[in-house]
Amino acid sequence: MFSSRGSWKRVLVAAGAAVAVAAPLSLSAGTAHAVTGMTRTTTLKVLASGLNNPRGITVLPDGTILVAESGAGDPNCAAGQTCAGLTGSVYAVHGGFQGRVVTGLASTATGPATPGASVSAAGPNAVVPDPKGGYDVLSEFGGTDDSRAALGPNGATLGTLLRTCDHTVLADPVDYETKVNPDGEDVHSNPWGLLPSGPDFLITEAGANDLLRAHPDGSITTDYVFPHNTAATGSQQAVPTGIVRAADGTIxxxxxxxxxxxAARIWQIKPGQAPQVFLTGFSNLVSLALDHSGNLFALSFTAQLGAPPLPGSLSKINLATKQVTQIPTGILLQQPTGLGIGPDNEVYVTNNSNGTSGQLVRVLY
Known part of the structure; x- marks a missing residue:
């Protein structure tokens, strides 16, 4: 699912394998489950289920919810082999409609030991509408030009920003990392977060530990290389993930x-200023979202990786005071990955997102 360099990648891959044998929380679409905290009760309402490795969420002004699905790789892939297929997609929920509005996107996964078993895949990770029609989809990958080429033609758009209406590659972070390697460490790309920025796109690179800017001509430049976190145990790579922009332009x-x-951190980039650490003390942050009342929401994939990982968590941060409120979700969030806020401050999360039994849920608290 996630990938950065060296031991970090191996730990996350091992964690994903462990979760495959764990029993995830299973709720049917339309049902709810609750956890009572000190002062409130948190409820999950399942809006969609059976999603294939669901990742990032984008909520449009009219309330439409878009979910990037990383797919399930190649369904004919032999056990233990890594193959690319065209099972990635974009899922939408709007009013009474829900279903896949884009299919056939690149996805890669390792064939399961048991035929038909759930698989953890890499593929579409973030999605936004494109002004020309269709969607712009950023795919995760975890590798280099050579490792992508080895997957064959089905994997050609992994790790790229793809416009779906005409299948145009708008930017290729994998190729950029392979050729430029801005931080000078091992060559490894895993594009993760996507934010339109005028005519450009900002992309967080979880594998390369930098913030990229993709330009309309397809070129890429480096906005910032995130330093190692020396406050953590030892010196750890940053692994940037979620990215959002507030109304005042602050990212x-x-x-x-x-x-x-x-050890996880939240960075702040005010217009015209260099990035700086805004808050620390979180764990395994994977996504951010802003509501319309001056609050930042931060989603943790898990409190701590292990076998299996502990449940995820959701925090609400007052941007003016930096006060952090933990929303009491108990064991409800199991490997959550995507986070979005609706026009009326509805909170949406992709849950059970490591496998093919993923959910889109609304968090009521």
């Missing part, structure tokens, strides 16, 4: 900072 970016509980 917030989350980083995972390895598996050390409490």
């Amino acid at each position: 917030y970016i989350s980083d995972m900072s390895a598996t050390t509980p409490g």
Whole structure:
């Protein structure tokens, strides 16, 4: 699912394998489940189920919810082999409609030991509408030009920003990392977060540990290389993930900072200023979202990776005071990955997102 360099990648891959044998929380679409905290009860309402490795969420002004699905790789892939298929998609929920509005996108996964078993895949990770029609889809990958080429033609758009209406590659972070390697460390790309920025796109690179700017001509430049987190146990790579922009133009970016509980950070980039750490003390942050009342929401994939990982968590942050409120979700969030806020401050999460039994849920608290 996630991938950065060296031991960090191996730990996350091992965690994903462990979860495959764990029993995830299973709720049917339209049902709800609750956890009572000190002062409130949190309820999950399942809006969609059976999603294939659901990742990032984008909520449009009219309330339409878009979910990037990383797919299930190649369904004919032999056990233990890694193959690319065209099972990635974009899922939409609007009013009484829900279903896939784009299919046939690149996806890669390792064939399961048992035929028909759920698989963890890499593929579409973030989606936004394109002014020319269709959608712009950023795919995760975790590798280099050579490792992508080895997957064959089905994997050609992995790790790229793709416009779906005409299948045009708008930017290729994998190729950029392979050729430029801005941080000078091992060559490894895993594009994760996507934010339109005027005519450009900002992309967080979880594998390369930098913030990229994709330009309309297809070129890419580096906006910022995130330094190692030396406050964590040892010196850990940043692994930037979520990215959002507030109404005043300030950008917030989350980083995972390895598996050390409490090591994850939130960065702040004010217009015209260099990035700086805004808040620390989180764990395995994977996504951010802003509501319309001056609050930032931060989603943790898990409190701590292990076998299996502990449940995820959701925090609400007052941007004016930096006060952090933990929303009591108990064991409800199991490997949550995407986070979105609706026009009336509805909170949406992709849950059970490591496999093919994923959910889109609304968090009521």
